[in-house]
Amino acid sequence: xxxxxxxxxxxxDVRGSFAECLAGVLRQLPPPGHGERGGHGERGGHGxxxxxxxxxxxGGHGREGGREPEAEVVVVPTDAEAREATARAVAKDGRLxxxxxxxxTPETEARVAGARRAGGEWLQFVAGRDRLPAGSLHALTGAIxxxxxxxxxxHADVILLNHTRSTWSTDGAPSPDGPLLDxxxxxxxxxxxxxxxxxxxxxxxxxxxxxxxxxxxxxxLTAGNALYTAYALPLLxxxxxxxxxxxxxxxxxxxxxxxxxxADGPEGRVEPYVAAYRLLEPGxxxxxxxxxxxxxxxxxxxxxxxxxQRGHDRGFFLAAAEAARACKPEGHRAPEGVDGVRQxxxxxxxxxxxxxxxxxxxxxxxxxxxxxKQKRALGAKVRARRGRAARKAPLDPDLAVFTAYWNRGVTxxxxxxxxxxxxxAPHIKPVWVSGRARVPLLPPGTEHVVPGTPRYQEAxxxxxxxxxxxxxPTGWVKRPGQLHLQTHHGTPLKxxxxxxxxxxxxxxxxxxxxxxxxxxxxxxxxxxNRHSTLMWRHAYPSGYTELEHGYPRNDVYYxxxxxxxxxxxxxxxxxxxxxxxxxAPTHRDYESEWHPRLDLARLTERLxxxxxxLVRGHYFYSSSPSELAGLRATRRVLDxxxxxxxxxxxxxxxxLVTDYSSIMFDYAHLDRxxxxxxxxxxxxxxxxxxxxxxxERPPGAVARTEDELTEILAGDAWRDTAARTARAAxxxxxxxxxxxxxAERVVRRVFLGTPDAELPPVLPLAxxxxxxxxxxxxxx
Numbered sequence: 044x045x046x047x048x049x050x051x052x053x054x055x056d057v058r059g060s061f062a063e064c065l066a067g068v069l070r071q072l073p074p075p076g077h078g079e080r081g082g083h084g085e086r087g088g089h090g091x092x093x094x095x096x097x098x099x100x101x102g103g104h105g106r107e108g109g110r111e112p113e114a115e116v117v118v119v120p121t122d123a124e125a126r127e128a129t130a131r132a133v134a135k136d137g138r139l140x141x142x143x144x145x146x147x148t149p150e151t152e153a154r155v156a157g158a159r160r161a162g163g164e165w166l167q168f169v170a171g172r173d174r175l176p177a178g179s180l181h182a183l184t185g186a187i188x189x190x191x192x193x194x195x196x197x198h199a200d201v202i203l204l205n206h207t208r209s210t211w212s213t214d215g216a217p218s219p220d221g222p223l224l225d226x227x228x229x230x231x232x233x234x235x236x237x238x239x240x241x242x243x244x245x246x247x248x249x250x251x252x253x254x255x256x257x258x259x260x261x262x263x264l265t266a267g268n269a270l271y272t273a274y275a276l277p278l279l280x281x282x283x284x285x286x287x288x289x290x291x292x293x294x295x296x297x298x299x300x301x302x303x304x305x306a307d308g309p310e311g312r313v314e315p316y317v318a319a320y321r322l323l324e325p326g327x328x329x330x331x332x333x334x335x336x337x338x339x340x341x342x343x344x345x346x347x348x349x350x351x352q353r354g355h356d357r358g359f360f361l362a363a364a365e366a367a368r369a370c371k372p373e374g375h376r377a378p379e380g381v382d383g384v385r386q387x388x389x390x391x392x393x394x395x396x397x398x399x400x401x402x403x404x405x406x407x408x409x410x411x412x413x414x415x416k417q418k419r420a421l422g423a424k425v426r427a428r429r430g431r432a433a434r435k436a437p438l439d440p441d442l443a444v445f446t447a448y449w450n451r452g453v454t455x456x457x458x459x460x461x462x463x464x465x466x467x468a469p470h471i472k473p474v475w476v477s478g479r480a481r482v483p484l485l486p487p488g489t490e491h492v493v494p495g496t497p498r499y500q501e502a503x504x505x506x507x508x509x510x511x512x513x514x515x516p517t518g519w520v521k522r523p524g525q526l527h528l529q530t531h532h533g534t535p536l537k538x539x540x541x542x543x544x545x546x547x548x549x550x551x552x553x554x555x556x557x558x559x560x561x562x563x564x565x566x567x568x569x570x571x572n573r574h575s576t577l578m579w580r581h582a583y584p585s586g587y588t589e590l591e592h593g594y595p596r597n598d599v600y601y602x603x604x605x606x607x608x609x610x611x612x613x614x615x616x617x618x619x620x621x622x623x624x625x626x627a628p629t630h631r632d633y634e635s636e637w638h639p640r641l642d643l644a645r646l647t648e649r650l651x652x653x654x655x656x657l658v659r660g661h662y663f664y665s666s667s668p669s670e671l672a673g674l675r676a677t678r679r680v681l682d683x684x685x686x687x688x689x690x691x692x693x694x695x696x697x698x699l700v701t702d703y704s705s706i707m708f709d710y711a712h713l714d715r716x717x718x719x720x721x722x723x724x725x726x727x728x729x730x731x732x733x734x735x736x737x738x739e740r741p742p743g744a745v746a747r748t749e750d751e752l753t754e755i756l757a758g759d760a761w762r763d764t765a766a767r768t769a770r771a772a773x774x775x776x777x778x779x780x781x782x783x784x785x786a787e788r789v790v791r792r793v794f795l796g797t798p799d800a801e802l803p804p805v806l807p808l809a810x811x812x813x814x815x816x817x818x819x820x821x822x823x
Contacts, residue, residue: 046115048183049163049254053153054171056124057296061171065132065139068116068169071180071729072136113184117160119144119153125171151265151272158257165202166257167290169248170269174292176207176215176547178729182288183251185726189229190284199231200256200280203240204249204290207547215292215547220244224287231282235328238335240283245273248291252276263322271315278322278332288726292547312347313359316340317366325373333372338386341367345385349401357394364392429497430520433504438524443508443794446476446515448532450494452484454687456530456569457510459595463786468794474502508794514561521564528793529565529587530595533705534575534777537629538732540582546732559585567793571597571708572779578734590792593785593805599690600712601783603814605823611695612817615681617655619821624756625696627659627689628720629704631727640702640722641749647679649753657692660684697817698761700752703727707742708777713813716762717743717770720752742773774808782806 052064117140120126133139142156154168165187169175176182182204190202205224207215220243227237234240243249247269257264264275277283320336323329344363348356367390377383377390381404388397443464447457453475461473475491476499485491492499494516503509503519512532521527538546540562541555565587570576571594579589599607617623628640647656658680683692693699693709698716701707703724707717719741727733738745743766746752755761784803791797815823 046163047113047187048165048167048180048251049115049117049157049161050167050169050175050180050183051117051119051154051157051161052169052171053119053121053157054125054150055122056120056128057172059124060173060294060296061120061125062128062131064169064171064174065118065128067175067177068180069132069136069139071175071178072114072116072138114180115140115161115163117142117157119148119157120171121148121150121153122146151268154272155261155265158254158261161254164254166252166254167248168250168269169291172296173248173294174209176289176292176730177545178726179288179290181726181729182286182290185723186251186286186288186290189286190231197231197282198253199282199284200253201276201283202251203227203243203277203283203285204251205287206244206246206249206291206293207289209292209294211296218244220249221287224285227285229284229286231284234277234280234283235332237283238331240277240285241274241332241335241339244293245270246291246293247273247276248293249273250276251290256280267315267318268311270312271318274316274319274336275322278319289730313344313362313366316343317370320370330372334375337367337370337372337375338378340370341386341389342382345382345389348397360389360394360397361392364389364394368392426495426500430500430504433501434520434522436501436505438507438522439505440507441471442502442506443471443473443510444476444492444502444506445473445510447512449513450476450478450481452477452481452687453486453489455512455532456594456596457512458688459598459786460510460528460530460789463595463790464794467787467790471508471794474506476502514558515564517557517561519564526566526793527564528567528569528789530569530789531575531579534571534708535578535582536703536705536733536735536737537727538582538734539578541584542578542582542732542734546730562587569594569789571781571785572777574734574777590789591780592788592792592802593780593782594709595786595789596688596690597709597712597781598783598786599694600709600781600814601811603694605815605820607691608694608815608817608820611691612820615657615683615686615695617695617817619817620653622654622697623657623695623817624654624698624700625657625659625683625692625710626700627704627706628702631723631731641720641752643680646749646753646756650756652679654679654756656680657683657696659686659689659692694814695817698756700756703733703737711742711770711774712778712781713816714770714774715816716766717741717773718752718755718761718766719743719745721745721747722749740773740776741769743770778808780805782811 050068052061052068055061116138118129118132119142120129121144123146129139129141133141140160142160144153144156148156150170157168158166165183167183186202186204190199203224205220206218208218209215223239223243227240250273260279263279264272267275316336316339320333320340323333323336325333341363344359344367348360348363367386371390377386381400384400385397388400443461445453445457445461447453447455453461461475464471464473473490475485475489476494477485477489477491479493482491482493492502503515504522507524508526508528509515510528510530512530514529515527540558543553544555562583562585565583565585567590568579568583568587569590569592570579573591576589576591612619612623615623626641626643643656643658647654656679660682686692689706690709693706693713696710696715698718699707699710700718700720701710702720702722707719710717719737721738724738724747744755744760746755760766782805784806788802791802792799
């Protein structure tokens with residue numbers, strides 16, 4: 044079997060980048076000899092036992108029992124420094140395939156040499172100045188898995204992928220391509236049906252190309268530089284597919300550190316576009332692509348003229364103008380506004396008029412910017428004066444500020460604590476911080492403040508108690524005597540806090556120094572099990588007091604009666620006797636928008652009319668349009684993404700299907716079946732990082748494919764003896780402190796100062812009685 048992917052690292056060494064690029068690749072390859080007898084599946088390390096959903100592996104750890112590795116690496120160094128870096132890498136790992144080319148070989152020719160030596164089914168070209176993000180080899184094979192089609196259907200020639208960008212001062216900044224890639228979906232389609240994909244960053248390293256397609260079109264694909272090839276690949280492909288998984292970290296060096304460009308006149312950025320444009324034969328079939336590419340290339344040329352210190356380069360302007368006139372599609376209309384005026388001036392070759400327009404716009408931007416700065420400065424002075432005045436006033440011993448999920452409303456642990464506070468410490472007044480758009484959704488009569496307002500500043504400055512399940516803004520100045528309770532909002536499977544540092548896809552440019560400053564303001568850190576306590580210690584290192592009192596939001600799982608279970612199911616329209624399965628997947632750091640990872644219509648059809656799916660997308664995606672609208676009419680799939688509180692959905696559900704969401708730890712308190720759908724476990728594990736191997740210690744049955752999930756839910760495996768045994772072990776490990784009285788313990792300890800020895804003791808797990816199941820609630 045050939046390897047799935049060949050990564051071709053090529054080019055010269057740019058200020059030591061070649062060695063770093065190779066090191067990043069080697070870190071992702073399995074150790075030599077690893078998996079030669081079928082990968083991890085034989086011992087269940089990643090695939091799980093066959094009794095828990097089979098041992099098929101996705102994304103780099105074996106190919107359905109085939110040999111490893113999934114990827115091979117071909118290196119084509121083109122200067123002495125790159126050859127030295129390659130020799131050092133080969134000494135560490137002899138699996139690298141090195142292709143010798145003459146000193147100074149152009150990168151286009153280096154790519155050709157590498158592709159001719161490659162043995163993989165797919166090719167990725169990586170310039171030695173760039174890097175592969177952590178987990179990208181898993182992402183490549185995962186993308187191929189996602190974009191594959193059944194035999195007999197059209198397949199993709201090119202898969203378009205996502206990337207991050209790094210400079211000398213920034214590292215791993217996310218690209219704007221994610222939403223476009225995610226919206227396009229994984230199905231192979233002709234590019235003409237999605238011409239907007241041409242607006243993806245033209246980075247060759249984000250184009251995964253089928254080797255057979257490359258070889259069939261090698262001469263045309265290598266007729267220009269990397270910019271040309273990045274456009275030529277999708278333009279020549281019969282079909283393209285998309286995945287927003289990260290494939291490349293594109294690095295931009297400081298211009299001052301680079302040698303002067305060689306022969307990089309107008310032809311360096313004009314001719315590649317023109318050559319790519321000429322690949323499209325004129326006609327109605329290609330008209331959408333021609334229009335899009337024309338707008339793209341003129342936008343890029345105007346950007347160069349305006350932004351890259353070439354405003355006085357008449358030669359570049361005139362070369363771009365000549366190309367624009369030659370390529371302008373028939374009937375093309377310039378965009379509205381100043382951008383359209385610029386495009387028309389470029390097409391006309393009116394360099395002097397363009398300069399006058401640019402000077403006028405520069406002056407206008409200057410005065411507008413100055414006015415905005417003055418307005419902001421005045422507002423900041425007013426707010427600072429009010430803040431200083433509020434901080435001089437004494438603390439209010441009966442004022443508590445609550446907020447949850449970045450000011451999203453009365454919910455989660457803070458909401459449960461506030462409810463108990465009103466019961467046993469009613470003299471303390473809770474005030475909720477709410478975003479302006481969320482105010483109409485607050486419960487009637489909720490006392491609230493909106494960030495940035497004078498009332499908000501006063502509340503934050505004078506409250507004695509501050510409760511949050513995330514962090515307050517870094518700019519909040521904590522006063523002596525204020526008590527900050529961090530409740531958190533889940534049990535960590537995925538890496539959190541400082542533990543995200545080795546995972547750039549998860550960190551997304553998080554400022555860890557600022558994070559530490561926010562952590563240092565915590566007085567109390569609340570946990571629901573010993574695992575969380577230990578993980579928070581190194582994820583959030585500071586001097587706070589740990590409160591192992593349980594999660595107040597989970598109290599309802601032990602206090603709810605049959606009336607509440609029946610009421611929620613009635614509210615959702617679930618008839619008695621119908622099995623309700625809550626499907627609640629988590630957020631992927633390598634996906635910008637949420638799409639169900641299951642064919643929900645097909646799944647419900649196979650499960651039959653006696654099962655309804657309650658589908659809850661992650662709150663990170665609340666602004667994204669739902670894909671479930673077309674399924675609502677069937678009443679077999681219900682979009683409950685906006686339903687609050689989530690605990691009521693759990694009470695209404697007969698079973699939970701999730702992937703890696705922390706909801707599994709909360710739902711386990713109900714002692715009801717949990718099924719883990721882990722179709723991308725290796726990719727998630729590599730890109731986000733995890734604290735333990737969920738495949739080895741799951742809370743129930745595990746499915747690695749949709750067919751396996753259907754088989755589990757259609758049969759008895761979702762609730763059989765093996766599932767109950769796994770759930771019992773999971774509950775023993777993660778359900779230690781929640782017994783229905785967590786909120787009371789927190790209120791008495793933090794707000795009333797009750798010593799730990801006088802708090803209600805935690806009831807042992809064996810002595811607790813969870814809320815009744817839907818079946819029990821019907822007969823109660």
